[in-house]
Amino acid sequence: MRWSPLLKSAKRGFLYPLQWSGLTAWVAQTAWRRSRLVILCYHGISLEDEHRWHPSLFITPEVFRARLDLLADRGYTVLPLAEAVCRLFEGRLPPRAAAITFDDGLYDFYAEAFPALRAHGFPATVYLTSYYSETQRPVFDSVCSYILWKAGPGAFDGEPFVGTPGRLALGTSAERADVQARIRRHAAAAGLSAHEKDDLARRLAEKLGVDYDRIVARRLFHLMTPGELREISRHGMDVQLHTHRHRTPRERGAFDREIADNRRAVTAVLGERLLEHFCYPNGDIAPCFLPWLAEGRIRTATTCEPGLASRGDHPLLLPRVLDSALLSPVEFEAWLSGLSSFLPTLRRSRDWRRRGGREAPVRAGDR
Ligand SMILES: [Zn+2]
Incomplete structure (x- = not known):
């Protein structure tokens, strides 16, 4: 089910009284929420007016900094993704656990997100699609x-x-x-x-x-250079896999090559490291990818399916919350707390995940 604009504004209006009544804050501290992880998904922070061009992919630096302030003010624990997922499946998450991910590895991460994250001491995972990092031209x-x-x-x-x-x-x-x-x-x-x-x-x-x-x-739509990738990596940002050319072929050899080329490119820049976390480009998932990823030493994979991750999820089909210029502060906080999980927008997604992704591919987010 997709929210129509009318339904979306009704949902937003519905959330304000819930926040004022304290329900949002109450959900955030329940045992139910403590057994869940919110994995935030970002693509780009505007260097100029990109959020006006594509508001579902870009937010302004001001809104991004406000999001981080809110995470800190409300007492959310932002963990590195690898640790967060490990603790999720072991049942050892701290209260109000969150992880931050960025898809693609755009230059605006280095210019805008990286300083803001460092100011808060928050880690993040960057899923790098490596081809355009090597070519250094606009995507x-x-x-x-x-x-x-x-x-x-x-x-x-x-x-x-x-x-x-x-x-x-x-x-x-x-x-x-x-x-x-x-x-x-x-x-x-x-x-x-x-x-x-x-x-x-x-x-x-x-x-x-x-x-x-x-x-x-201005380096709009450019990816980070090797030097920038090394700098963010030195300061606690984890660079992981997103395919080399931002695509997910259905043919096994071509799919494996995308992962291998991506690994080779990241390793060439950052040295030998554990590269075992993956994000599906374009949110494109097919059931055949799961065994291919597992055999390719990938431990976790994140999707564009909206929701909080729980122990019941398949580790290669982890949902995320896509933050964007379209999300109001009250909606963002409802996602952090977990309250939005009880709203009807997720019914299809939860059913889909329970069936282990045995359905038509999902296309959302990204490019
Ligand atoms: Zn992407």
Whole structure:
């Protein structure tokens, strides 16, 4: 079930009196909550206006700092993910346990999240998709989507970008999504290299009057450099696996290669270490992945399925709470406390997890 905007605002209105009545704080200190772990999921902290482009993936630095202040003020214990999951399954979690995860390893983590986390002494896990860390260009799909949004309403001759003649409209988010999908398909069909895709994105920006040099200079949609990864790692941030090219092939050899290339890239930068925690790119899960991950020495994997993790969960199907610009403070706190677990939005997810993921793949979050 998906919340319609009306239902979502009704839910938000419903949560305020529950918080004022003290119910949210009461749930947070129950034995039920103590046997659960909230794993927070972030993607990006805006360097400019990315939260306006994609509010489900980006939040502002101010909102992120407010989230960390709230975790500290309400007495949540933020644990490293590996320790938190270990203690979850051993039944040894402290009260109000939380873990923080960031998907992809974007530069904005280094610029904005890392200093804020350090100020609180909070650890975090960064699931690194390593390919764009090596190439150091804007992530192609994201930057194309951002350019189309930044251009504003209008239409343009799309042939150089999608390979077929005709004008492409950018009036609505659906039109922009369609254009972006056509550009992605065209780049894939043409077998463009990373350099050629970057050149295509630059030409798209020039065509639409968007300043590509500024995007590159501000490092929007760039991943962290090896030096930045080493620095965050030295200061308590754990770098783990998210596939090398941000994809999850259904063919065993290709899937294993994604994990192996990802491991090789992280190890080359950070040295030999335990790489046994994984996050599904795009929240894309198929039942065949579970034995492949287990045989690949992966102990835990996190999803984009919303919820608090419990001992009843499969360690390779751990739910998370996706924090974003769309989540109000009262909703965020309802998730931390566990109160939101009792609201109907999770029914499908819990049933799905209980069946061990034997259902159609889930697609949410990410790119
Ligand atoms: Zn991702």
